[in-house]
Structures are given as structure tokens and as C-alpha cells.
Amino acid sequence: MIPYGRQDIQQADIDAVLEVLQSDFLTQGPMVPRFEQCIANHVGAKHALAVNSATSALHIACLALGLGKGDWLWTSPITFVASANCGLYCGAQVDFVDIDSRTYNLCPDALEAKLQKAEQEERLPKVLVAVHLCGQPCDMQAIHALSQRYGFRIIEDASHAIGGKYQEEFIGSGRYSDITVFSFHPVKIITTAEGGMALTNDDTLASRMNLLRSHGVTRDPALMTHEADGPWYYQQVELGFNYRMTELQAALGVSQLERLGDYVARRNALAERYDEKLADLPVVTPWQHPYSYSGRHLYVIRLKLDEISVSHRQAFEALREQGIGVNLHYIPVYTQPYYQPLGFQHGNFPEAERYYAEAISVPLYPTMSEAEQDLVIAALRKALGL
Known part of the structure; x- marks a missing residue:
């Protein structure tokens, strides 16, 4: 995994x-x-x-x-x-x-x-x-x-x-x-x-x-x-x-x-490589604002669901089945059972809900090798039916 x-x-x-x-x-x-x-x-x-x-x-x-x-x-x-x-x-x-x-x-x-x-x-x-x-x-x-x-x-x-x-x-x-x-x-x-x-x-x-x-x-x-x-x-x-x-x-x-700067630089290098390698896939890669330098804690892609034949869940599960430990960050807080009695309803924050319906966090960490990253990319292609 x-x-x-x-x-x-x-x-x-x-x-x-x-x-x-x-x-x-x-x-x-x-x-x-x-x-x-x-x-x-x-x-x-x-x-x-x-x-x-x-x-x-x-x-x-x-x-x-x-x-x-x-x-x-x-x-x-x-x-x-x-x-x-x-x-x-x-x-x-x-x-x-x-x-x-x-x-x-x-x-x-x-x-x-x-x-x-x-x-x-x-x-x-x-x-x-x-x-x-x-x-x-x-x-x-x-x-x-x-x-x-x-x-x-x-x-x-x-x-x-x-x-x-x-x-x-x-x-x-x-x-x-x-x-x-x-x-x-x-x-x-x-x-x-x-x-x-x-x-x-x-x-x-x-x-x-x-x-x-x-x-x-x-x-x-x-x-x-x-x-x-x-x-x-x-x-x-x-x-x-x-x-x-x-x-x-x-x-x-x-x-x-003492290694913070190196960690963040490596995360950014891997993220930029993802950007390049995923450019031809039906996914949205993370946009970065020019006035910021991200810590790149997570690399979140969004599926272009209208361009693929599998659902969000199917793609997620297919990645897990191939040994890729993807996750989803995050479920909109107001949809949690504890928050529902506070008066929140589905549809209150439509952009958050669109994000949740499409987002998948793929592996990213400073000790990740390019070979491991290539395995993630190949698994994503397969999960999307490409």
C-alpha cells in the first residue's frame, strides 16, 4: 500500500x-x-x-x-x-x-x-x-x-x-x-x-x-x-x-x-511532477495562487465525472484495490450527523458539495520516490478506465 x-x-x-x-x-x-x-x-x-x-x-x-x-x-x-x-x-x-x-x-x-x-x-x-x-x-x-x-x-x-x-x-x-x-x-x-x-x-x-x-x-x-x-x-x-x-x-x-525547508521543497517538486504527468487525464489538478508558496500537505485531484465512465466511488475503490492509499479531504462538516440538528441542510454550500463529489487525495509525502509516484499515476489511469 x-x-x-x-x-x-x-x-x-x-x-x-x-x-x-x-x-x-x-x-x-x-x-x-x-x-x-x-x-x-x-x-x-x-x-x-x-x-x-x-x-x-x-x-x-x-x-x-x-x-x-x-x-x-x-x-x-x-x-x-x-x-x-x-x-x-x-x-x-x-x-x-x-x-x-x-x-x-x-x-x-x-x-x-x-x-x-x-x-x-x-x-x-x-x-x-x-x-x-x-x-x-x-x-x-x-x-x-x-x-x-x-x-x-x-x-x-x-x-x-x-x-x-x-x-x-x-x-x-x-x-x-x-x-x-x-x-x-x-x-x-x-x-x-x-x-x-x-x-x-x-x-x-x-x-x-x-x-x-x-x-x-x-x-x-x-x-x-x-x-x-x-x-x-x-x-x-x-x-x-x-x-x-x-x-x-x-x-x-x-x-x-531542521528538515522543514527540504520537506516542503520535495513536496512541491512531486506536486509539479503530478501536474505534468496528469495533464492529459480527465482530472482537475490543484491550482496554485501566484502570491503563495504552498506547504503541499495534500495533493487533491477532482474527477471530471462527465468525461469518464466510472463514478467517484468506483474510481476511489479501484485505486484502493490497487494498493494506492487514497483518501478524501474532507467531507463537508455541516453534513456530519452531529451538525445536522443545528439546522444545516444539503445545498447550503453548493461549491463545497461539488468539491466533495469529485475530490480524491492521492499520495504525496517527501520520501515518496518517482517510481512510487508513477505507480500511483498508472493506477489512476486504470481506475478511470483509460
Whole structure:
């Protein structure tokens, strides 16, 4: 089976983790702050806070921005459920904005139209989660301009996008958002096994997220409500969570980060080769905006169903039968059973539904060989009946 994604663990990674295992710290030691500083320095952000998953990062990001009961969070329907669930965790209501037909990201034109209507109905969002699907950044400049006009805050869900760039700046720099979130799940661009990170240039947001990831407990006298009883003293100043990253994960992350540029370059080279080799097939290959440099976490093709004799499902299953571990990223969130009672219906976001009816994620990972890629292409030809 050729998987759609695969981590690359080298001896340097193993050595880094073993060094921590032989040290005095497994949870809260020097490696997590080092990993945070390395990421912050790399992308040009002021603060980076490591947590145990990108989902946790999204949750504390929403809380830090004050999202709560009676508020709205908007995001893309084509994303993993965590991008929307983080709003529900906070007691907020969730809605979606349809995608752009070329980038598959949240569409700024659809967003503007929805904001105009929401303003009239007095139900504007408090937070917008802009998802950089497959690693390609959203049109953040346009989204940021709308945030200034309509007063919402922005979280970049860059779970797919570390190492990519928007307008010549690394994603995560925070020029057009309040908080950016990265994922380090094994199939992502670099891995800490599980793990995530929230980045911001805002001191207040960073302080709040730091509290929230660790039970709401602090030893900082500036954050305490009264003077410490002694050197052992700490205070819980709000209701937080145990979302901390371990030293083992951080050590793996520091080691992996050294190869980030190479990983992204290889992903782009393989994607460009797919573009070339698939040009004569009845599929739509991923369009790339000229002002962005994608992390290329995923390579999604869309079947031209009117030009082939097999269905979307038949093509997918035929690829799996040939040992090609294709996947589908993603099922529109609002069609999930949990979201159906919230009032969503099929047809609410037609571009997202057209995408779902045609999309297949084919294998792409930095250690993939051209021979393996050729096997994927040959299997795709066969699956399409060519």
C-alpha cells in the first residue's frame, strides 16, 4: 500500500528523543521552550505556545479571543471537524462560508456577501477560522480587510501549512491574523507524533493561552490576585486545561524542523511532477495562487465525472484495490450527523458539495520516490478506465 501521507523519522530524530529520555525532564523542561522559540524565529512571530494537538491550540485560541455563549464562529465547510468544533467547545454557534472553486479555501467574495447579510440580521461572527487547505494559504489580505470593516477576529488554521509562504512571508508571521495554529500530526509536514502550536504577536493573547494550556495555574506574581504565601505558591486564576506538550515531542519537533525547508521543497517538486504527468487525464489538478508558496500537505485531484465512465466511488475503490492509499479531504462538516440538528441542510454550500463529489487525495509525502509516484499515476489511469 502506498499511503496518502507518511512521516519521515531519521536517526537524528531518534537520537534527539533518546537524549530527552536520559535527561531529568520528560514533561516540563527546556526542550518545549526551545521548540517554541525555533518555530517563532522561523516564521517571524513574537510568541509560540506548544500544545498537545492542533485541536487544543484552536480551543485555547478561541477562548483567548473571548469566544463564548451567544457568539458566532465561522469557518470553511471543507476542513477537518476540529476547525468548527473549537467554537462549540466554547459554547458559541458555528456557521460556514462556501469555498472558492479554484483554491478550495474559504471564498472572500462569499464571505463578504454573508457578512453583509449577517450585519443586517445582527449576527456577525466574533471569530473567523481561515483554513489553509492542503497547505495553500487563504486570501488573508482580503479576509483581514473584511475583519477591519466588520469587527471579527481571525484564527489561521494552518495545520496543513507550516513552511509555506503568503506574499513572501512565512505562514505564521501573523500579519493578517490574531492567532495562527500549526499541527504536528504524523501525516503533516513535520511531526511531534501528536502536537500543535498557537502563534501570535499579541502579548495579552499569548499570556492567556499560556494559562489556558496549563490548568489556568500560574506562579507569576503579576497574574496573582494576592501576595504569595511562600516560594512554593501558585494560583489557579482561571479554568484551564492540561494541553501541554511533552519534552519528548518537542525534541522530535526541533529535530524535524531542521528538515522543514527540504520537506516542503520535495513536496512541491512531486506536486509539479503530478501536474505534468496528469495533464492529459480527465482530472482537475490543484491550482496554485501566484502570491503563495504552498506547504503541499495534500495533493487533491477532482474527477471530471462527465468525461469518464466510472463514478467517484468506483474510481476511489479501484485505486484502493490497487494498493494506492487514497483518501478524501474532507467531507463537508455541516453534513456530519452531529451538525445536522443545528439546522444545516444539503445545498447550503453548493461549491463545497461539488468539491466533495469529485475530490480524491492521492499520495504525496517527501520520501515518496518517482517510481512510487508513477505507480500511483498508472493506477489512476486504470481506475478511470483509460
